[in-house]
Each structure stands twice: as structure tokens, then as C-alpha cells.
Amino acid sequence: MERRIALSTLVCVRLSRLISAVAALVLASALAGAPALAGAPQRVVSVNLCTDQLALMLAAPGQVISVTKLAAVPRVSTMAAQAADIPANSGLAEEIYMLQPDLVVAGRFTDRATLDMLRRLGVPVEVFSPAYALQDVPQRVRQMGQALGRVAEAQALVQRFEADLAAISTPGPRPRAALYYANGYTSGDSSLAGQILRAGGFDNIAQELGAIGALPLELLAMANPDVVVTGQPYPGASRAEAIMQHPVVAQLKRQHTSGTMTDRDWVCGTPYVLRAIADMRALRAQLEAQR
Amino acid sequence: MTRLMLALCTLVFGLFCLSLLVGPARIAPADSLLGLLRGGLDPVAMVMREIRLPRAILAVLVGGSLGLAGAAMQGYLRNPLAEPGLIGVSASAALGAVIAIQSGLAAAFMLGLPLMALAGALVGVMLVLALAGPRGGALTLILAGIAISAMAGAITQLVLNLSKNPFAVNEIVFWMMGSLADRSLTHVWLALPFTLLGWLVLARLGRGLDALTLGEDAAATMGVHLGRLRLMLVLGTACVVGAATAVAGTIGFVGLVVPHLLRPLVGAQPSRLLPASALGGAAMVLAADIAVRLVVPERDLKLGVLTALVGAPLFLHLIYKTRKEQP
Structure with missing residues (x-):
């Protein structure tokens, strides 16, 4: 810790x-x-x-x-x-x-x-x-x-x-992570979020699975990633976000480590993406400390 | 048990098993069934027990409910056009569910969601029966259905549009078309008690509905208490449709198609049509849910799209026939 x-x-x-x-x-x-x-x-x-x-x-x-x-x-x-x-x-x-x-x-x-x-x-x-x-x-x-x-x-x-x-380097093993948004969507390496994840020192399971857009819950469970990174729920409930509380996702998060996307740093291509990368590196460090 | 019931049971069982074997994660059939029994935390067991099993169970519950409610309403109104989805009962149940979710009631209180959906369905059924009258003429029934559907749908969309949540608006599609994708066992436990209660209430209506085929006066002389029959019908329908809609959204046309197809096979006898229709509904929703996973697996096709593709032409056919019978 x-x-x-x-x-x-x-x-x-x-x-x-x-x-x-x-x-x-x-x-x-x-x-x-x-x-x-x-x-x-x-x-x-x-x-x-x-x-x-x-x-x-x-x-x-x-x-x-x-x-x-x-x-x-x-x-x-x-x-x-x-x-x-x-x-x-x-x-x-x-x-x-x-x-x-x-x-x-x-x-x-x-x-x-x-x-x-x-x-x-x-x-x-x-x-x-x-x-x-x-x-x-x-x-x-x-x-x-x-x-x-x-x-x-x-x-x-x-x-x-x-x-x-340029100063960011992430040597060492690359844990497997899944980005999982509302409605069961994910993003691969050719997206800003995917690149943030990669720069933070993770491999993206969307890339292994060739998943673009929707990632069926079954495939997420089968891929069994080391980390599930989900969005923060917005106020006011929605079914779209309820999927992030599905027992399978909850179990994956309990079993392993979970991360959260802070929307403000992830959504737009501003220099603040560095803050999102920093969050991901901290998450990776946490994962290594647990091993 | 007659041969028809045996055949329907076999069909539902077969489709149930098939439903457990179909999905985007390619798991060998033997492995998947083992995973179902094995339990534990490995991925195969998780997929089978937390994703596919609830989905298959819900398809049976929802389909059975819609088939049964359709048969009961058609029996009571003596009109083949009565169907929960078509006459706005499902839409008003969806409105109740949306209000429960958006007001935070569903999150604060476990049974808030099914209870509100039930309340919505209750209002829907009562409005339809009041507007259509005890004889339920085709024209008044359809007009009542259109009005209630449009009203409930509009308020649902209004509530979702006003939501603070940016994803809420997209859910209009779910509440209009229904889906069983990524439901969990929590949803099964939410729907199960109300569904079973409703099935019990509706299944006991058979004798009364049989008597009613002879006309209201004849039924009354045979000792059928019409007010009680009507009350039980309203409560039973609200229970099953409310529970089904709360977990799966609005799935239309199941209660229309299934009783229509099975009616000739049971000699048009309502008491025999009720169980047959429940099984038929379960089979239809199971089949539709398997189809949405096979046709365009990556697109999350909604269930209601398939049931409407089958149901709408039949609906037109029924209306055409009704029109021909009228002078």
C-alpha cells in the first residue's frame, strides 16, 4: 500500500x-x-x-x-x-x-x-x-x-x-485490463481511452478479442481480465449503467482489482489525459503490490 | 396430460436447453452443462450460472406470463385481439417500472421495481376493461389500446427525457421493444414471486371462462360470479405482466399469436387453452431470444423486433377477418 x-x-x-x-x-x-x-x-x-x-x-x-x-x-x-x-x-x-x-x-x-x-x-x-x-x-x-x-x-x-x-515509461509485466462502459461497451487501442490504458502499462482485452463497440458480458467473463475499469455512474439511475453492477462484473472486480474512469480526464483530448494515465499507472502499481 | 401438452412441454424443455448453449462465448456444450452444475468462480461457471441460466429462466417466465395473460384476456373479452402488449397493459407496466427506476424507489427498496410495474399494469388493465366494456367489442378495444399505449409510452419517454442521467434516453428502445440480454439471477428473484402468484390466479379462471363462452347470462346461472372473475383476471394479469415488463421491457404480440395458433388445437376451450398458451408463450419467447443471439449477435437486437415481425402480419390478418364478419 x-x-x-x-x-x-x-x-x-x-x-x-x-x-x-x-x-x-x-x-x-x-x-x-x-x-x-x-x-x-x-x-x-x-x-x-x-x-x-x-x-x-x-x-x-x-x-x-x-x-x-x-x-x-x-x-x-x-x-x-x-x-x-x-x-x-x-x-x-x-x-x-x-x-x-x-x-x-x-x-x-x-x-x-x-x-x-x-x-x-x-x-x-x-x-x-x-x-x-x-x-x-x-x-x-x-x-x-x-x-x-x-x-x-x-x-x-x-x-x-x-x-x-515522453517521460512516461512503464517497464515490467503488462496486466490485462478491460474497459467496460455503460451499455456494455468497450474500446480498443485505436481510441483515446484505449491509448490511455496502454500508456498506463496495461494490455487491453478488447484487442485480444477483436471487440469493437459492444463487448458481450459473456466474453468479458471468459476473458477474465486482471483489471476491470468502469465508468462512474451518473446521478439518476439508468439501465445502461446497471450492467456495471451485474453479478459477473461485480465478481470480476472482487476477484481482481478494479479501476474507475474519471470522465473529465478520459473523454476529451486535452493535456489532462496525462492525469488519466497517472491514475492507470497507480492502479497498475497497486496490482503489482498485491501480487 | 394430452399429447398437445406433452409436445409443448418437450418443445419448451428443448428450447430451454438450446438457450443455455447459445451465446457469444463459444463454450462446448458438454463443458457448459458441466459448468452449470459445477459452480465456483471459474469463467465458464460464471457465464452459465450468472448470464445464460437467468436469461433462459426469464424467457420461460416472461413468455409463459404473456401467453397466459393473452389467453385469459381473450377468453374474458371473447375477442381474439385482446393482448397485454397491444392494448397498453405492458406499456403502462413499463411506465410504472421507469418511474420506480428514475425516482430511486427501485434502488431504495428491493421490491419497488416489480411493485410499481404491477401498479402500472393494474391501472392499464382496469382502464382497458372499463373502456372496452364487459363485451369488449373489437373497435372499442383497439381504440382503448391505442390510447393507453400512446399515453403510457409518451409519459415513459417524458420521464426518461427529463432524467439527469445521460444514458436514460437510450432506454426508450428497451422499454418499447424488450430484451433479455445480460439479466441476472437478481431479476429472476424479483419477477418470480409475482409471476407465480399471477399464474396461480389466472390458471384458476379456466372453468369460469369456459362458462362464459355460452354468454354472460348462462355463465351466471351456472354459478359463475362475473364480478369476481373479472377482479381475478385484472389482478392476475397485472401480476404477470407487471413482473414480466419490470425485468424484460415490453414484448408485444406473444399473447396475441400464441393463443391464436393453439386455439384450434384445444377445441377452442378456454380452460384447455390457458396452460397450452402459457407453454406456447414460453416456447415463443425462448425461440425469439435464441434468434436474437444467432441472427446478428453483435448488434443486441431487441426481442420485440422479432415477435412483432411474426405478430404484426397475424394481427392484420385477424383485423381483416373481423372486418369481413361484420356486415
């Missing part, structure tokens, strides 16, 4: 560098009141949780005038504190247009009809693809830097992220 604490402290120390880098960036621009570059958009509206967080990490104070409602929810957003004071939108073209934005940042899966309407109304829209790999993170950060006219800030964040990522 002590080893585990020691290891996670170590991981945390390195991670705190990144978090302080983000904090410093936000703070510095807040204190200096550094205005956005001339020609950069001054009224940015974000309509996607992931672009919310990237924009808040990089923007000049006052540059982002609205984010989604989810951005202020600590459970799913790493920038909840920063988002708390910013007016929330629910992603409808009408309300976005009334905010008179000079840039809308959106995700690839944001409602097409909404974005098309905004474009027709003459609002520039910048679309961000979701991150499917750790390598996508720097690219998304740079894209946001470009869009907001905050290239230097983006570059600083990317450098810090890449240095921290």
Missing part, C-alpha cells in the same frame, strides 16, 4: 507540473490582462465540451463569451472552475447567433444543421475532430491556438505535454 502511495505521489508530482502549467497560463493571461492578438476573434462561443476546455485553457480573458452547460460540471470538465463564471449555451443556432460571436468552435459531431445555419448567417465556424489517440492532443491544442490567435500559448502547452508524455 505504501508503495502505491509513493508511486502515485511520484506520478502526481510530475502531473502537477502540467496542471500548474495550465493554471499559470490561465492566471498569467488573467493578471496581465493580455489582450488577444489584433485580428484574433474577440467573441468566441464554444458548443462542444471538448472545445470548451481547450478554448478555456488557451483563450485571453474575456475572449470566450460562452461555453456549453457541461463545461461547468466538475464531473465531466477539467475546466469547471474557469467555466463557472462564463454564460452557458445549449448549442442552439438561435441563441448562439444572438450572442453575436465572431467565431464558433464546435466538435465534429455537433449538429450539422446548427453549424450550417450559423455559416449561412455569416458566422465563422471552426470544427475540431475528436482525439482518437494521444498524438492527436498536441494537434488539437495547436488548432485551438491558431483559431484563437494564441499560438504561443498553445505551443508552450504542447511542449510541456509532449515532454511529460
Whole structure:
């Protein structure tokens, strides 16, 4: 147990560098009141949780005038504190247009009809693809830097992220883990969550089974992984999440070790994925200590 | 036991065994049956005892319930279109279940889920019987069914849409189409007491329903207490449909197809149709549940899709026949 604490402290120390880098960036621009570059958009509206967080990490104070409602929810957003004071939108073209934005940042899966309407109304829209790999993170950060006219800030964040990522090494045996979400879904190596798991020093059973998307409970039981990593249940019950309390999953978790995905660090391709990797490394250390 | 009952029992038993052997985890038949008996914590035993066994048992419970309730309602209303799924009883049971889950009642109190589903079904049956009247004419019955189904379905969707949980909305499909995927023994224990109670109540209606085929006056002179018969029918149906819907969602058309197919084989005698229909319903749901695992195993096809594919054409045929009989 002590080893585990020691290891996670170590991981945390390195991670705190990144978090302080983000904090410093936000703070510095807040204190200096550094205005956005001339020609950069001054009224940015974000309509996607992931672009919310990237924009808040990089923007000049006052540059982002609205984010989604989810951005202020600590459970799913790493920038909840920063988002708390910013007016929330629910992603409808009408309300976005009334905010008179000079840039809308959106995700690839944001409602097409909404974005098309905004474009027709003459609002520039910048679309961000979701991150499917750790390598996508720097690219998304740079894209946001470009869009907001905050290239230097983006570059600083990317450098810090890449240095921290390169510093992670996970020698030794690789335990077999299963990612198991609501509705019995899993993800393989070609997804952000799968890459976080891999970087944390685990092999993914979805890869052995060739499972994409739904992972039947029977196959999960037969694969008998060393660790089952599940999501945190949301408030208000759902049948979709009840599957994570199925006797088979409960038994696997009792028999072995279990982990939890903290949604805010796992969902979006922000530099905070390093925190998710740190959680997984701590879990792996815990597993080794038990052996 | 007649030859028909023997054949149906064999069919249910065979399908039950087949259901235990079919699944995404490829386990040899002998291994899987051994795993069922062996117990313990190894993966094969877990799959057999915690995933496949509950699924097969629930298919029998749910199918038997729907078949029995369908036969009883058709016998009482003397109308082949009466069926729990079609006339909104299942939908109102689903509404009760959804309210229990979303209000936290199901989590706070073990029997909260089946009891609320039962209450929903109770309201549904009573509304149908009140709206359709004791004779249950085809037109009023269908109109009552449409109204109750639409209302209960709409409120269910409203409750799920208002839920704080981001996954809740996707569950509309489950409550509309039903599924037995990844149920556990907990669900069996939840449904079992109410199902057995309901079966007991409905099975005892046979004599009264037989008498009722001669008309209400004749039945009354034969000593059948119509008010009591009706009350027992309502309670029994609510018990079985409530329990079935709470664990498996709304599975339609079972109670319509099965009694219709078996009626000629039992000489159209309700007391003989009841047990035959229960077995037939169990066989139909077992078969449908095996089919969803074989047709597109990776897609989690819902049970109601298959039963509706079989049932809807038959429903149209029945309506066509009903229309021809009318002047």
C-alpha cells in the first residue's frame, strides 16, 4: 500500500507540473490582462465540451463569451472552475447567433444543421475532430491556438505535454485490463481511452478479442481480465449503467482489482489525459503490490 | 396430460436447453452443462450460472406470463385481439417500472421495481376493461389500446427525457421493444414471486371462462360470479405482466399469436387453452431470444423486433377477418 502511495505521489508530482502549467497560463493571461492578438476573434462561443476546455485553457480573458452547460460540471470538465463564471449555451443556432460571436468552435459531431445555419448567417465556424489517440492532443491544442490567435500559448502547452508524455515509461509485466462502459461497451487501442490504458502499462482485452463497440458480458467473463475499469455512474439511475453492477462484473472486480474512469480526464483530448494515465499507472502499481 | 401438452412441454424443455448453449462465448456444450452444475468462480461457471441460466429462466417466465395473460384476456373479452402488449397493459407496466427506476424507489427498496410495474399494469388493465366494456367489442378495444399505449409510452419517454442521467434516453428502445440480454439471477428473484402468484390466479379462471363462452347470462346461472372473475383476471394479469415488463421491457404480440395458433388445437376451450398458451408463450419467447443471439449477435437486437415481425402480419390478418364478419 505504501508503495502505491509513493508511486502515485511520484506520478502526481510530475502531473502537477502540467496542471500548474495550465493554471499559470490561465492566471498569467488573467493578471496581465493580455489582450488577444489584433485580428484574433474577440467573441468566441464554444458548443462542444471538448472545445470548451481547450478554448478555456488557451483563450485571453474575456475572449470566450460562452461555453456549453457541461463545461461547468466538475464531473465531466477539467475546466469547471474557469467555466463557472462564463454564460452557458445549449448549442442552439438561435441563441448562439444572438450572442453575436465572431467565431464558433464546435466538435465534429455537433449538429450539422446548427453549424450550417450559423455559416449561412455569416458566422465563422471552426470544427475540431475528436482525439482518437494521444498524438492527436498536441494537434488539437495547436488548432485551438491558431483559431484563437494564441499560438504561443498553445505551443508552450504542447511542449510541456509532449515532454511529460515522453517521460512516461512503464517497464515490467503488462496486466490485462478491460474497459467496460455503460451499455456494455468497450474500446480498443485505436481510441483515446484505449491509448490511455496502454500508456498506463496495461494490455487491453478488447484487442485480444477483436471487440469493437459492444463487448458481450459473456466474453468479458471468459476473458477474465486482471483489471476491470468502469465508468462512474451518473446521478439518476439508468439501465445502461446497471450492467456495471451485474453479478459477473461485480465478481470480476472482487476477484481482481478494479479501476474507475474519471470522465473529465478520459473523454476529451486535452493535456489532462496525462492525469488519466497517472491514475492507470497507480492502479497498475497497486496490482503489482498485491501480487 | 394430452399429447398437445406433452409436445409443448418437450418443445419448451428443448428450447430451454438450446438457450443455455447459445451465446457469444463459444463454450462446448458438454463443458457448459458441466459448468452449470459445477459452480465456483471459474469463467465458464460464471457465464452459465450468472448470464445464460437467468436469461433462459426469464424467457420461460416472461413468455409463459404473456401467453397466459393473452389467453385469459381473450377468453374474458371473447375477442381474439385482446393482448397485454397491444392494448397498453405492458406499456403502462413499463411506465410504472421507469418511474420506480428514475425516482430511486427501485434502488431504495428491493421490491419497488416489480411493485410499481404491477401498479402500472393494474391501472392499464382496469382502464382497458372499463373502456372496452364487459363485451369488449373489437373497435372499442383497439381504440382503448391505442390510447393507453400512446399515453403510457409518451409519459415513459417524458420521464426518461427529463432524467439527469445521460444514458436514460437510450432506454426508450428497451422499454418499447424488450430484451433479455445480460439479466441476472437478481431479476429472476424479483419477477418470480409475482409471476407465480399471477399464474396461480389466472390458471384458476379456466372453468369460469369456459362458462362464459355460452354468454354472460348462462355463465351466471351456472354459478359463475362475473364480478369476481373479472377482479381475478385484472389482478392476475397485472401480476404477470407487471413482473414480466419490470425485468424484460415490453414484448408485444406473444399473447396475441400464441393463443391464436393453439386455439384450434384445444377445441377452442378456454380452460384447455390457458396452460397450452402459457407453454406456447414460453416456447415463443425462448425461440425469439435464441434468434436474437444467432441472427446478428453483435448488434443486441431487441426481442420485440422479432415477435412483432411474426405478430404484426397475424394481427392484420385477424383485423381483416373481423372486418369481413361484420356486415
